[in-house]
Amino acid sequence: MKDILQEIKVEGTFNFRELGGYETASGCRVKKGTLFRSGNLSRLTEEGIEVFKGLGVKNICDLRDLDEVTKHPDPEMEGVQWHHISLIQDEEVVRQPGDLNHFEHKLLNSKPGEMLMSLNRKLVSNTKGFRKIFQVLLDSPGEPMLFHCMAGKDRTGSFAALLLSLLEVPREIIEEDYLMTNNVLDEIEAGFEAIGHTLPDVIDKEIVAALYEARIEYIRELFNEIEYQYDTVDSYLRNGIGLTEKEIELIKEYYLE
Template structure:
C-alpha cells in the first residue's frame, strides 16, 4: 500500500490523511485530494485551518454525538459546509476514550467495547446514507469526515466509501491499521482534552480503545455479512445505493 504523502501533519489534530492513491483490483486508483479522514478538529490552529482551506475541502461530515460536539466543536470555515451526521447517537454506547468511566460496561475485557461498537454501527444505515447523499450531491467537491479518534466511526465511513469504489478488503484493512502509526500524537491530543481520563480506567482498556485492531473492523464486516450477505448488498439494500449511484461515484473519484 502506498503511504507516501498520505498523512498530513497538523499542529492541532492527528490522523489526518488523504484516501487517494488506493488501487482497485481493476487497476483504477482513488483520486488524491478528494476524500480526507481525521480525528478531532476542535484544536486546529490558524495554520492548520489555512492548510485545510488550501486543500479545497467543501464538505465536513462530523460523525460525533451532540455532547461531543458541545465540548469540542469544529472550527467554522467560511466556504465549507459543515454536516452533523452522528454515526452512533446513543450515549450509552462507548465510542471513544473520553466516554470511559467507572460504570462503562465490559471493562474487564479490553477490546470488547469497540467490537460491540463496530457491530452496533451496522444498525445505522440511514446515517451512512446521509454521507453518501452529500458525496453524490457534490462528487467533485473534496470531503473530510471525522469523529474524535478518527478510527472506528471514521473507519466505518471510509470502509463503506472505499468498498463502493471497488477497493478490496485487504487494502481497506491496511488503511484502518494506518491509525496505529499516529498513536503518539493521538494520545497526546486526548491528554490535553478536559474530559480525558478523569476517572480510573485500566491501562489495558485504554490501550484497546486507542489502537486500531483488525478484530474491530472484522466485527463490522461480520455483522454486515450476517445481516446482508456481503458488503455490496449492505451498500445497496441497507444504505440504498443504486448501480447508477456507484457508477457516478467511480466516475468522479477514480482515475
Template sequence: MNLANFRELGGLKNKEGRKVKHNRLLRSGEVFQIDDASRTTLKQHELNKIIDLRGKQEITTRPDDELESVSYHWIDIMKEVHDNGSMEDLMDVSDLQLVDSHMKKIYYNLILNEGAQQGYREYFEELLKTETGSVLFHCFAGKDRTGVAAALTLEFLEVPRETIYEDYLKTNSQRKKPNEQFLKEAASRGLSEGQLAGIKVAMEVEKDYLDYAYQLIDENFGGIQGYGKEVLRLSPSDYQLLQELYLD
C-alpha cells in the same frame, strides 16, 4: 499541525488499477481549535465540505471550527445508541476483556443500529452531491465511526480489502502522540495502571474490530453489495456516479 489522525485517501489503487482521486476524500479526528498549519493543509487539499459524525454532546462541547467557503454537515451516527462507548464510560473499566467487548459492541451498532444505518445512508448522499473539492469526514478520534465510513467508501470504489485494512490500521501510528498525551493526563488524575491499559485499548483500532464489522455485513446482508442495496439504498447508477466522482 494539530489535526489528529488526518490523511487523504487519494492515490489508493482499486482492483482495476484506477486510483482514488487526490483532493477528494479526507479523514481525520475532530476539527476543534485547529492550528494555522492544519488550516493551510486543508486549503491545499481544496476542502469544500465537512461531514461531522459525532454526537450532540461532542459537537456542543467541542464544535468544529468554521472554515471559510466550507459547508458543514452534521450526521449523528450513534444518535439512537444510548451506550455509545464514550471515553468517559471507559474511565472506570480496568478489565481489558470488558473494554474489548465494549469496542465490539460499538462496531455491532455501527453496522446494525438503524440510526447508524440512516447516518451512513446520509453520508453517501453527501458524497454523491459533492462534484468538486474535497470532503473531510470525521468523528472524535477519527477511528471507529470514521473508520467504518472510510472502509465502506473504499469498498464501493472497489479498493482491495487489504488496502482498506492498511488505511484502517494507520490510525494506531497516527494517533500515537495524541493518545500518549491523553494517557499522561489521565495518569495525572490518579487513574490506575489497569484503567490506563483499558483506555489505551479503547483509543486504538484492532484488525478484529473491522473483521467483526465485515462478519456482521456478511451474516446479515450476504456481503457488501447486499449492505449497499438494503441499507444504503445505493443503485447501480449511484455506484457508477461514485466511481466517476472519486476515481481517476
C-alpha cells in the same frame, strides 16, 4: 500499493490523511486530493486552518454525537460546508477514550477491546447515517470532502471502509488503512489530554490501550456484522444503505481515475 504521503500534518488535529492513491481491483486508483479523514478538528490553529484550506475541502462530515459536537465544535471556515451526521445514537455505547470517565459500570466486567467490538457491530444499523454521508458525495460531484469523529478511527474508519469497498479497493488494503491509526497513537492521546480527557489511574491500562488502538478484529467485526445481516458489503450498500446502481456508478466516476 499506495503512492501518497500517509499522514498530512495539520496543526491542531491528528490522524489526518487522505484515501487517494489506493488501487482498485479493476486497476483504477482513488483520486488524490478528494477524500480526507481525520480526528477531532476543534483545536485547529490558524496555521492548521490555512493548511486545511489549501487542500480545497468543500464539505466536512462530522460523525460525532451532539454532546461531542457541543463540547468540541469544529471551527467555521469560509467556503466549507459542515454536515452533522451522527453515526452512534446510543447513550450506553462507549465511542472514544473520553467516554470511559462516564462508564465505570461498564468497566467492571469488560474485557479489553470488547467495547469497540460492540461499537463496530452497532454502527452497521445506522444505514440512514451512512446514506447521508454518501449523499454529500453525490450532491457535490468530485469536490474534496473530509469526514471525522473524535479519534478518527472507528466511526471514521467505518465509513472509509464502506466507501473504499464501494470503490472496489481490496479488503486487505482497507484493513491496512484502518490500522494506520496505530502510527499516531501518541498524537491521539495528546489530543485527548489537551481537551481535558484524562483518565483516572483506576481504569485498567489494557482497556484504555484497547480503546486507543486500531486492532484488526475491530474493523473485521464491522464486516462480519454486515455479512451476517446482508451477506455481502455490496448488498448492504444497495439494500441497507439504499444506494442505487446509478448512484454507485456516479461515485466511482467522481472519485476514481
